[in-house]
Amino acid sequence: MCGRRTTSGVYEAYTTPGLVKRWLLGPPGWTMPVCEMDLWVGGTYRWLWREKEGGAQFGFHTVTSLMDFGSKERGTLRCPRA
8 A cells, every 4th residue: 555645645535434443553463443533623533443353452432632734735745765
């Protein structure tokens, strides 16, 4: 998934629950069964990770505090090569 990405693509990866669940993984053997995000000022988000064996879990639940910075910057981001 690493490579040349537009800023709008990176923004989408950080703000779309289905995409966040694909890359924001915990240690091996963990899943992210809950990824809820309401990205408006005063909205909430809830993330929960669960261990497949044993059922241990941890997560975050908070109120968002976002700011409008006007128009989106245009450009690309690059990931370092391994």
